[in-house]
Amino acid sequence: MVINLSAAYSLMSTWVSELRHTEIQTDRMRFRKNLERIGEVMAYEISKTLAWEEKEIPTPLGISVCKVMKEQPVLATILRAGLPFHQGVLNFFDKADNAFVSAYRKHHRDGSFEISIEYVSCPDLENRVLIISDPMLATGASLVKTLQFLKAVGQPKEIHIVSAIACTVGIEYVRREDPEVKIWCGAIDDELTAKGYIVPGLGDAGDLSFGSKTQS
Template identity: 70%
Template structure:
């Protein structure tokens, strides 16, 4: 299932306009905050799909019957670009366990690139709902490799991919190359992908915009 959060009128469109804007996005604090906001909206929407149970809560005046999550999801993100989006999810799922994955493009001299996955720190994810965040779903290669590696550790009952911008090519690649029970939540979906694997119009390099330029390419 694919959900484009921009298909209906909401503040998501306002935040994305600032995230994409070549001038506004230079304000790193605002860029990170807008990413957090997208994560918060995605968390709220995802929360509607989860399982709940009735629980009696003692108030100063009596007993209230409340609906609470049966179990917390596991929040996972791709370092470093996904940290702001992850923080937004954490604002809502503030009791969740966390997984962190280092997956990045290692560029070759001919302009091609390989996906390098060097570090994974994760709690048990077997039978759990996993919410995996990454600002950009471009080619889909890094997300597929990440999912494959995580599934070697444990089999989540459901994976929610949360991205700010997705490309149709990348979405199709992910759906073709993973058998996971999967839902993709995208702030918006763009159609064009360059020969070097960059989304157009996209937003640029989310990691650099949030945290500064990196030396390695």
């Protein structure tokens, strides 16, 4: 299942447009805040699909029967670009366990690259709901490799992927790896460059959030 949250007119469309805008992008704090806002909205939308139960809650004047979540999800993100996005999801699932994966593109002199994972910190995932945040789902290679590593830790019963901007090529690749995964997108673009960057996209989310880096 793929959900495009910009398909309807909403604040999501405004935040995505600001992420893309070359002049607004120069304000790193605003860029990070917009990623955080999108993460919050996606967390809220995902919460509607999770398991809930009724509990009696004591109040100063009596007992209230309230709907509460049965269990907290595990929130995972791909470093470093995913951190502001992850924070938005964490703001709403504030009791969740967290996982961090250092998946990145290791570039070669000929212009090609491979996905390298050098660090994974993760709780038990067996039979749990897993939400992975990655602001840019481009080729899907880093997400697929991340999924493979995380599934080796434990098999989640449900997987949600949240991306601010995704490319159709990457979406299709991830769904071939796991047809049951649910992908939540702020926007979907159709084109990739030869180097695997989304067009029109927004550029490098990690650099725009935290500054430029030297290539590995």
